[in-house]
Amino acid sequence: MGTYQVGTVLDALGDPTRRAILDTLRRQGPSSVAVLADRVPVSRPAISQHLKVLGLAGLVDHEPQGTRNIYRIDRSGLAEVRDWLDQFWGDALDAFAEHVRRIEGTTETEGTRSTEDRGTRSTEDGGTRSTEDGGGRSTRESEEGR
Numbered sequence: 813m814g815t816y817q818v819g820t821v822l823d824a825l826g827d828p829t830r831r832a833i834l835d836t837l838r839r840q841g842p843s844s845v846a847v848l849a850d851r852v853p854v855s856r857p858a859i860s861q862h863l864k865v866l867g868l869a870g871l872v873d874h875e876p877q878g879t880r881n882i883y884r885i886d887r888s889g890l891a892e893v894r895d896w897l898d899q900f901w902g903d904a905l906d907a908f909a910e911h912v913r914r915i916e917g918t919t920e921t922e923g924t925r926s927t928e929d930r931g932t933r934s935t936e937d938g939g940t941r942s943t944e945d946g947g948g949r950s951t952r953e954s955e956e957g958r
Contacts, residue, residue: 818896821889824869829854830862834871834885842875842884 824830829852836851837843845863849856863883866872870889874881 818893821869821871821893824865824871825893827862827865829858830866833859833862833866837872837883837885842882844877844880844882846880848883 825834832852833848836848840847840851843851845856845859848863849859852859854862863872863874867874870886870892872883873886874883876882
């Protein structure tokens with residue numbers, strides 16, 4: 813993992829107010845504490861505390877503008893979490909691909925066997941057809957009896 817630890821980021825994202833702040837920054841773009849407090853139903857001091865946690869986790873960055881700070885999403889913190897989560901997705905896809913390979917291999921083998929078991933393997937024998945049913949029993953039909 814890079815600069816920020818995934819656990820710290822996930823802990824920060826565990827709070828619904830922090831997720832609401834991030835979502836507001838995502839939708840509205842860079843914002844001050846006052847603007848965020850107007851959109852998220854908590855006080856300005858609470859917004860500031862949540863932004864501090866999000867900043868320490870590497871999820872937001874700020875830029876001073878006069879007497880206030882303008883906060884924006886820091887995508888590098890999210891990228892690290894995404895990379896970490898993608899490992900699980902890659903593992904899941906690899907496991908699925910292996911499962912498909914096994915099933916296809918089994919299906920080909922079973923498909924041949926089941927085709928044979930259903931009596932589609934036959935031989936013509938002087939007007940009489942011999943086939944095997946699913947139990948391995950032979951049956952003989954004459955061409956006239958069909």
